[in-house]
Amino acid sequence: MASRVLLLTAEGHAADELVQPLERRGLSVVVARDPDQALQRLGDHQLVILDAPDAASLAMVIRRINDQAGSNHPPILAIAHSGDVEARVQLLESGADDVLARPIDPRELEALVEALLLRAPATTQTSGGRPPVEPRPVEARGRVIAFASAKGGSGTTTLAVNTALILAEMAPGNVAIADFDMYHGQVSTHLDMYPRTSTAVLAREDPNNRNPEVFQEAGRRHSDGLTVFGGPYRGDEAADVSGPQLASLVQQMRGLYGTLVIDAGSVIDLRAEAVIESADMVALVLTPDIPSLRLLHAGLQLMSENGTATDRSVFVVNQIYPKQMITAEQIEEHLGVKVGAEIAYDGENFLRAINEGQPLVKMARRTPSATALRKLAEQLTDSAAEPSESPPQRRGRFRFLGRD
Ligand SMILES: Nc1ncnc2c1ncn2[C@@H]1O[C@H](COP(=O)(O)OP(=O)(O)OP(=O)(O)O)[C@@H](O)[C@H]1O
Ligand SMILES: [Mg+2]
Numbered sequence: 001m002a003s004r005v006l007l008l009t010a011e012g013h014a015a016d017e018l019v020q021p022l023e024r025r026g027l028s029v030v031v032a033r034d035p036d037q038a039l040q041r042l043g044d045h046q047l048v049i050l051d052a053p054d055a056a057s058l059a060m061v062i063r064r065i066n067d068q069a070g071s072n073h074p075p076i077l078a079i080a081h082s083g084d085v086e087a088r089v090q091l092l093e094s095g096a097d098d099v100l101a102r103p104i105d106p107r108e109l110e111a112l113v114e115a116l117l118l119r120a121p122a123t124t125q126t127s128g129g130r131p132p133v134e135p136r137p138v139e140a141r142g143r144v145i146a147f148a149s150a151k152g153g154s155g156t157t158t159l160a161v162n163t164a165l166i167l168a169e170m171a172p173g174n175v176a177i178a179d180f181d182m183y184h185g186q187v188s189t190h191l192d193m194y195p196r197t198s199t200a201v202l203a204r205e206d207p208n209n210r211n212p213e214v215f216q217e218a219g220r221r222h223s224d225g226l227t228v229f230g231g232p233y234r235g236d237e238a239a240d241v242s243g244p245q246l247a248s249l250v251q252q253m254r255g256l257y258g259t260l261v262i263d264a265g266s267v268i269d270l271r272a273e274a275v276i277e278s279a280d281m282v283a284l285v286l287t288p289d290i291p292s293l294r295l296l297h298a299g300l301q302l303m304s305e306n307g308t309a310t311d312r313s314v315f316v317v318n319q320i321y322p323k324q325m326i327t328a329e330q331i332e333e334h335l336g337v338k339v340g341a342e343i344a345y346d347g348e349n350f351l352r353a354i355n356e357g358q359p360l361v362k363m364a365r366r367t368p369s370a371t372a373l374r375k376l377a378e379q380l381t382d383s384a385a386e387p388s389e390s391p392p393q394r395r396g397r398f399r400f401l402g403r404d
Pocket of ligand 1: 149151152153154155156157158159181186265266318319320321343344345346347348350351354369
């Protein structure tokens with residue numbers, strides 16, 4: 001029988017109090033004492049339990065697992081040596097999925113292990129495989145949530161990728177993210193996985209030839225059950241791709257997934273507008289600085305002249321600066337819109353997440369920005385399911401800095 005649980009514990013530590021309750025539940029437990037050897041066999045297990053003399057050593061092993069396996073490792077249960085809140089937070093922030101404090105209560109151990117094992121099948125899938133694609137019935141076409149901004153570097157890709165992962169955690173296999181940034185797609189970079197083709201190639205294809213096999217070939221399955229469609233890599237790769245081609249691609253893709261998250265990039269031109277217009281919900285990401293507000297004002301004018309997507313938009317202020325100089329109220333006043341969500345500043349974790357290809361909601365799950373991202377995901381899905389009867393924004397009502 002394949003072993004399900006790996007218990008990595010320090011030399012000389014008794015393992016019985018952890019092993020026995022689990023074996024009584026019919027789980028097979030492998031006890032390892034040597035981290036180097038154990039970490040090489042991570043993929044053989046559905047859950048890792050870490051037990052070490054102190055929180056710092058535990059955090060170090062957790063980081064090693066994350067460094068080695070990215071997000072593609074089994075869930076981690078850390079055994080803390082006291083109920084100390086600081087130690088617990090440190091372990092969760094290092095990447096533990098849950099923490100159990102000594103003295104061990106066998107029933108609590110069993111309950112936590114059961115809960116973590118439920119998450120294991122999606123978490124331990126091999127990353128990078130081709131995802132199965134089944135067309136959905138017309139009446140069950142998926143919802144489309146697009147992320148866009150008017151200024152580069154606002155965090156659009158960061159927010160789109162994290163939202164997609166949160167949604168995929170709830171419905172593994174039923175969520176896809178597609179990079180529709182036609183200038184420099186970075187969704188793959190954020191997830192550290194590199195599909196062979198791009199949405200630009202798919203968009204150019206005759207829609208009649210885009211059958212489920214084409215999508216199966218083009219997408220890649222992230223270890224968390226998220227299907228990933230990469231965007232163009234070079235700035236000139238999608239120069240000839242048109243808005244209608246992109247909109248047609250969105251329509252086809254929504255027939256394949258329960259939720260399709262789109263990164264529409266950071267330039268609101270007519271091409272991006274066509275993509276945004278196809279979405280059920282749009283997260284318009286802005287940063288609290290004047291250039292971002294000016295560009296978004298222009299983008300909103302273009303959007304409201306060419307469609308109705310502003311009626312389905314949530315304005316998300318992303319605090320990419322350590323010091324806040326423009327408040328949400330000032331933004332609301334200047335743009336004449338309602339700020340729907342704010343993502344807290346977390347320079348270190350967001351940068352680490354990008355550089356390591358492991359999004360923040362996986363790497364630092366308990367931070368304020370991860371919490372805000374989960375709230376945003378909820379807000380976008382709720383709104384997409386039940387379109388507001390009286391949308392807060394209307395066409396042509398944007399005003400900004402006295403210029404219209
Ligand atoms: N809330 C935040 N706090 C601190 N840094 C952040 C935050 N959100 C995003 N960042 C950082 O901002 C940078 C830009 O993020 P990202 O690449 O997602 O932006 P973008 O709008 O997609 O950019 P592009 O114009 O290149 O497409 C990244 O280094 C990211 O780590
Ligand atoms: Mg981007």
